[in-house]
Amino acid sequence: MDALNYLYQALEEKISNQVFYNECSVRITNPAAGSLFARFRDDEAEHIKILQKEIAAIESKPHPVNIVLSKLKN
Numbered sequence: 001m002d003a004l005n006y007l008y009q010a011l012e013e014k015i016s017n018q019v020f021y022n023e024c025s026v027r028i029t030n031p032a033a034g035s036l037f038a039r040f041r042d043d044e045a046e047h048i049k050i051l052q053k054e055i056a057a058i059e060s061k062p063h064p065v066n067i068v069l070s071k072l073k074n
Helices: 003-027 031-060 064-073
Strands: none
Touching: 003 031
């Protein structure tokens, strides 16, 4: 598995975690616990942004196949 696949896997896990923390923050009646889960959710949102930037950076780099294909199109 290459780095891009690992990043996508991590992104999926972070999104799942964010959904879980959001559900907990909504359902829990204890305000302190709800606030804690909301903070976890917000932390996951930041991690998601970081992973999305890393994925975009890798995907924007020209790969040898992309370079060859672009030359064939021109």
